[in-house]
Amino acid sequence: MTAPQEGTSMTQVSTAPAATAVPGPTGRLRGLLAMSGSPLDYVTGLRDQYGPVVRIPLGWRELYMINDADAVHEVLVTSHRNFTKDVMSVGRGKWAAPLEVILGNGLVTSDGTFHRKQRRLIQPLFHHERIAGYGSAFTNLSEEIQSGWKDGDRLDLHVEMTELTLAIVARTLFDVSLDSDEARTIRTGVPRHEGPLRWDSLPFAHHLAKLPLPGNKRFYEGRDNLDAIVYRLMAERRQGDGQGVDLLSLLIAARDADTGEPMEDVQVRDEAITLLMAGHETMASTLTWAYHLLGSHPEARERMHEEIDEVLGGRLPTVEDLPRLVWTDAVLSEAMRLYPPVMGLARRPLDDFEVCGHRVPKDSFVGIIPWVVHRDPRWWPQPELFAPQRWLENLPPAGTADELTGHAVRPGRPRLAYLPFGGGPRQCIGNSFSRMEGVMVLATLGRLWEFEPVPGFAVDPLARITIRPRHGLPVSARRR
């Protein structure tokens, strides 16, 4: 499914001083169990114990976890051509990675020259002016979802945010509304954590995905229903006037800059499903974690509400308001630092390379875990503390700021010490779209509502492909 790898003769291995083997724990089964159980504490502990690069035996393979921001830069940016995302093919073996079973050969899963061609084709769909056009979808759909809430309601905010972000993606991608048949199928059809996606971190996932288990059956049925909808919508768009502004219409209309060729239908399907999957759950998690943190930091929540009241004066936000929603934006940045929605970035080196004085072999499984990188105390003083003021560019008058204020925007911090959206040529294409969506949802809902945590409920992060709250986020909704 993946485009042929590009050959590379490049190697980062230097001769002096000799690179040493990467340190790390022993025990193949222990690593596998820890990673499929609750990996976040495990990997953070390994960073503390072993340093910037850690070798973690996982069943039949080793994971080389890169924790140092400069080393991350080397992998994602400087030497990116030495890495492929195709981590499941090694030697003669090539198995469909679990994500490919649903995403096909879209932007997230493709590689090499094919990926570069597709990225060039799709990038213009995410230019600032283009996505600014979706601003009203962010606010209108937020308004719609909150219209069903009553003062004092007990809500599961993870469920509500999943519903909202799905409605947003259904509208912006396919121009269908939440109560349409299409949206219903999309809602039930999006395979969440079933079938192949459930075992993504396991090396034998491709075998498990073929077993006739009920979860697998639901997964494949859901995928087939989704495909049917996407192909039907594509056919409708082709018969239309070609003026549609939803992302599906734009994917159909996109032409390669060199050849003038459009994408084949199956490729439009893969890209559309990729955007649907990539843009929905990540965003739902981001908003849920932001509300979790605001719930336990009432002063930050107060400040956000004051800002929203002051900037909006009660009306709905527009894209023009974004530059003034500074604190709301900082809340979002800090939520994504503490709870980066994507669990890990996986790469396979095409050649041996050297990093932080250690040698990492060709064909190994290299992983970057933003959760760990975002807690590096060299760049993040009091790393566990939720402190949106780190992100403030315009500092308050002297004497009114703490030492964390503006810390994240001061020069000197390596760029990839913060990477919720990844980095380099494979950086998230939905980066600006998500930031805009996040701030506009927080501002729209914040005009009217505040959410109180349920006493005694402990939120437990579940880390799989994304990091989401294992048992949701129950809150009491209070009308402001």
Ligand code: HEM
């Ligand atoms: C808070 C929300 C989001 C987060 C945290 C996030 C995070 C990421 C990360 C970390 C990557 C890089 C993965 C890697 O290098 O291995 C990525 C890639 C990608 N994301 Fe997002 N994402 C978000 C929202 C979105 C949205 C809204 C869309 C589309 C509507 C989207 C579409 C994509 C695509 C297509 C890629 C693959 C890009 C490529 O490789 O060229 N994401 N995302």
